[in-house]
Amino acid sequence: MTEPSPGSTSDYTLGQIGEFGLINRVARTVRQGHAVLIGPGDDAALVSTPDGRVVASTDLLVEGRHFRRDWSTGYQVGRKAAAQNLADIAAMGGVGSALLVGLAAPADLPLSWAKDLSAGLADEAALVGASVAGGDTVGSEILLIAVTALGDLQGRAPVTRAGAHPGDIVAYAGELGWSACGLELLLRDMDGPKPALARHRSPEPPYEQGPAAARAGATAMLDISDGLLADLGHIAEESSVAIDLDPAAFPIEDQLRETARKCGVEVLDWVLTGGEDHALAACFPPDVELPPGWHVVGRVSERAEAPDTPLVTVSGHPWGATPGWDHFGRS
Known part of the structure; x- marks a missing residue:
């Protein structure tokens, strides 16, 4: 899966080729995965559901808020758009089967x-055996990408946010802090570790770890999109529990530490509140043997009766920074 080189297609604009020209040149050229029985070209797609149930998730990416064309290529944006949706499917213990994509774009x-965007979507979906099954296009003054992911549970019960119990361990799989580091470097126009810039532009969720955690007996799980503290707060809220994290338990690479030092940032701020790495966090019974790739970083306990007690703490105390991203303002 190699990113297309700049200028690999003609310099037509969407206004010159029109909606149906875009569909013919982009949507209908995408190879279909095994779950898609009818792809782009009809009024609706037909996707098989071997399990009899469908896991579904949707996300929006708005230019200037979720990506910038001077920072990321169309291919990278496509990879990111698919990844953040497919990670949600994995967080339920499922496997992605198809994507539906809406594109609002200026003429x-x-x-x-647009062709590079489609290639990025297709390549990321192919990592789990999925494909782009259909979608819609519309002219717009702003560039907006809407992706809906469909997935299959393969006969397993879904792993929700509401099943954690006191005594459970808290673990994560994937990477933490790299996307936040990459964003900081881009905002400061600084050089830095290539993994940071790459992960901000195109995250690499640990897709296989969602079903693996479900098979291992995970009691609660989610995708880390808004920051570990913020997202674990959803598990604590839905499960009526409290969570405490051990800051010494996080395996932080030297490159990340050194870059944080140069930026004057506490590296744990990136790890705990950064978001957009799309790692997975889960709770497990204490006697479970975790699948390889999971790191134990905390414990679940009874929720305190006091209403103002933080649901998620670090070494028993509230974290000083904001817990993560809030799409309508930092919280």
Whole structure:
């Protein structure tokens, strides 16, 4: 899966080729995964559901808020758009089967950018055996990408946010802090570790770890999109428990520590509140043998009766920074 080179297609714009030209040149050229029985071209797609149930998730990406074209290529945005949705499917213990994509775009958007976006979506979906099964396009003054992911539980019960119990351990799989580091470098126009910039532009969720955690007996699980503290707060709220994290338990790479030092940032701020790495966090019974790749970083306990007690703490205390991203303002 190699990113397309700039200028690999003609410099037509969407306004020049029109909606149906875009569909013919982009949507209908995407190879379909095994779950898609009818892909783009009809009024609706037909997707098989071997389990008899469908896991579904949707996300929006708005230019200027979730990505910038001067920072990321169309291909990278496509990878990111697919990844954040497919990670949600994995967080339920499922496997992605198909994507539906809505594109609102200005008429002067180059066709080459749209084709690169489609290639990124397709390549990321292919990592789990999924594909782009259909979608819609519309002219717009702003560039917006809406992705709906469909997935299959393969006969397993869904792992929700509401099943954690006091005594459970808290663990995560994947990477933490790298996307936040990459964003900081881009905002400061600084050089830094290539993994940081790469993960901010195109995260690499540990898709296989969702079903693995479900098979191992995870009691609660979610995708870390808004920051570990903020997202674990959802588990604590839905499960009526409290969670405490051990800051010494996080395996932090030297490159990340050194870059945080140069930026004057506490590296744990990136790890605990950064978000957009799309790692998975889960709770497990204490006697469970965790699948390889999971790191134990905390414990679940009874929720305190006092209403103002934090649901998620670090070494028994509230974390001083904001817990993560809130789409309508930091919280």
